[in-house]
Amino acid sequence: MIQDVTRFSSETLAAASDEEVLRLSKSEPEAFAVLVDRYENALLRKARSILRSKEDAEEVVQDAFTRIYLYADRYKAQEGASFSSWAYTILTRLAFTRYRKLAKKRAVYVPLDPEVYERTPDTDHFLEDLTIRDEVLAALAKLPEQAARVLTLQFIEGKTQEEIAHETGSTVPAVKTRVHRAKKLFKEVLAEQTYD
Numbered sequence: 001m002i003q004d005v006t007r008f009s010s011e012t013l014a015a016a017s018d019e020e021v022l023r024l025s026k027s028e029p030e031a032f033a034v035l036v037d038r039y040e041n042a043l044l045r046k047a048r049s050i051l052r053s054k055e056d057a058e059e060v061v062q063d064a065f066t067r068i069y070l071y072a073d074r075y076k077a078q079e080g081a082s083f084s085s086w087a088y089t090i091l092t093r094l095a096f097t098r099y100r101k102l103a104k105k106r107a108v109y110v111p112l113d114p115e116v117y118e119r120t121p122d123t124d125h126f127l128e129d130l131t132i133r134d135e136v137l138a139a140l141a142k143l144p145e146q147a148a149r150v151l152t153l154q155f156i157e158g159k160t161q162e163e164i165a166h167e168t169g170s171t172v173p174a175v176k177t178r179v180h181r182a183k184k185l186f187k188e189v190l191a192e193q194t195y196d
Contacts, residue, residue, distance in 0.1 A: 018083035022072050032069055039084070040065075043091050046158050050095040051102075060098050064091040078141040080148030088156040142189045147182035154179060 013021060013034045025032035043064060047057035067090055068075075075086055141148070153159045153167070161175045168175070 019075075019077055022068075022075060022083060025069065026072055029069075032065075035068070035087075036065055039087055042157070043087065046088065046091060047095045049158065050092070051099055056098060056102070057095075060094045061091065064094050067094070080141045080143060080145060080152075082152070085152050085156045088158075092156070143182065143185055146178065147185050150175065150178045151182045151186060 013024075013031060016024070016034075018035060018038065021031055021034045025035070040061065043061045044057055047060045047064075048054060051057050051060065064087065068087055075083065077083075143151070150164060150168075153164045154161065159167070161172050161179065164170070165172045165175045170178075
């Protein structure tokens with residue numbers, strides 16, 4: 001859509017997909033501001049839910065945007081894995097790394113808020129040393145679309161099951177069932193990837 005546009009307007013950028021804006025930002029760096037506007041608040045909320053510090057969250061979000069921009073050419077669109085899931089993966093990895101460094105600096109292990117664990121599926125299997133592995137996106141891409149979407153909404157975008165039910169026009173019990181089934185499928189796919 002906007003690949004052929006040498007002069008772009010704010011209306012053109014506003015209508016463009018995240019992937020198109022990211023692609024354009026390689027040649028027109030000012031276009032990247034559109035992605036910052038779209039995701040800054042959501043990424044700040046996610047970072048604060050992990051770090052519990054506004055200042056640390058702001059630094060991690062800034063670092064995440066820097067990496068997204070610098071590594072834009074590494075982004076590959078995959079079925080079931082959107083730009084937003086890629087951005088949340090980068091942010092979450094940076095936030096958990098920062099959390100571990102802060103805990104070591106204080107020489108005391110500070111437990112994460114229970115809400116973080118509740119939104120993380122079976123932390124022993126889903127996360128390894130609180131770092132989201134690259135295989136997560138590949139595994140999500142192998143899941144049926146509905147399963148990948150519900151897992152992305154809850155565990156990558158950090159939405160509650162009530163928000164997912166509202167967004168998908170479903171009920172909370174139905175969302176809970178879908179999440180349970182999707183987690184089971186995800187574990188199977190991840191196990192297959194591990195042994196391949």
